[in-house]
Amino acid sequence: MSNQETKPIDTKKIQEMLNRRKGKMKRYLSHCAHCSLCAESCFLYMAHNKDPQYMPSYKAIHSLGKLYKKRGKVDRKYLSEIKGIVWRNCVLCGRCYCPIGIHIPSMIAFARSILRSQDVYPQLDEVSSESWL
């Protein structure tokens, strides 16, 4: 069994990481007006027939937003669910445009680093499968 499946989740570490960037990240999350203007600038959203799950704001809210909402008290299963959003559904290309200056890629990159701190990241066999694209 791999480290990804067995290592206990260090919620204290997650909380520390969340707290370190709380000001900026919570501001981004609370200022989002859910206007969807960023959506069409995301090529993955367009390539997936405008599936709402690929909207930049959806991805940030359902990854980093949820980590803040749960105050970092999450289990491995929960982090594994977020993994697909932050790696499969976003490539951090930086093309998404928000008129009020919310920087989605930095939110998703931060969520990735939190997951990575707990050894949750895509395995090579996942990345090479078509379903990951």
Ligand code: SF4
């Ligand atoms: S991130 Fe910006 S553009 Fe996208 S939904 Fe939120 S406020 Fe609108």
Ligand code: SF4
């Ligand atoms: S950074 Fe992510 S959400 Fe923004 S346009 Fe690129 S793939 Fe889409």
